[in-house]
Amino acid sequence: MIFRALASAAVIGAVAASPLAFRSATPLIAAAPVVMTTFTIDAAHSQVLFKVRHLGLSTVTGRFSSFSGTFQLDPAAGQAGAANLSIDVASINTDNDRRNTHLKSPDFFAADSFPKITFVSTGITKAKGNMYKVAGNLTMRGVTRPVVLDAELAGTRQTPQGWLAAVNMTGTVKRKDFGLVWDRITEGVAVVSDEITLVIEVEAKSAP
Numbered sequence: 001m002i003f004r005a006l007a008s009a010a011v012i013g014a015v016a017a018s019p020l021a022f023r024s025a026t027p028l029i030a031a032a033p034v035v036m037t038t039f040t041i042d043a044a045h046s047q048v049l050f051k052v053r054h055l056g057l058s059t060v061t062g063r064f065s066s067f068s069g070t071f072q073l074d075p076a077a078g079q080a081g082a083a084n085l086s087i088d089v090a091s092i093n094t095d096n097d098r099r100n101t102h103l104k105s106p107d108f109f110a111a112d113s114f115p116k117i118t119f120v121s122t123g124i125t126k127a128k129g130n131m132y133k134v135a136g137n138l139t140m141r142g143v144t145r146p147v148v149l150d151a152e153l154a155g156t157r158q159t160p161q162g163w164l165a166a167v168n169m170t171g172t173v174k175r176k177d178f179g180l181v182w183d184r185i186t187e188g189v190a191v192v193s194d195e196i197t198l199v200i201e202v203e204a205k206s207a208p
């Protein structure tokens with residue numbers, strides 16, 4: 001009995017010490033590293049808009065035809081990194097020449113003195129699904145304020161020329177916070193609302 005017990009113990013010890021025992025165990029799988037790719041906005045397939053209420057009734061939509069920017073994204077993991085946008089104020093267009101001239105004047109954007117509107121991200125948080133919260137500093141008329149934009153990763157696609165990605169962002173800011181303080185009251189209602197809705201829809205591409 002003693003010899004039999006010793007023999008059994010020896011067999012068990014040999015199996016435990018065998019490299020085969022380790023090979024049969026489930027291997028640990030390391031998480032794939034996040035690989036950030038820089039995307040450059042393709043202005044020909046993008047748009048930067050703003051919407052503002054007129055007399056509390058209709059909505060005036062304006063757009064900027066000249067802008068540029070980049071953002072970082074891992075298309076495989078869906079992780080997003082730094083983002084920035086630069087807009088040429090003089091490219092503003094509301095389909096009304098008189099209004100365009102007024103918006104470029106010192107009453108509003110003062111385009112001659114402050115030719116750029118910029119946004120630089122300070123942090124991007126992934127929300128549910130393909131949604132993100134993009135915090136950053138928005139600068140208009142030389143005034144910088146923190147804002148948070150809602151962002152949607154609308155899609156990605158790999159091509160022989162590199163990756164393509166589409167991102168849509170929206171947010172609301174108060175123009176008077178940025179020094180755009182012109183106002184006129186008609187029958188107790190502001191001609192131009194203080195709140196401006198920003199709509200940024202971009203397609204961007206990575207370097208090949």
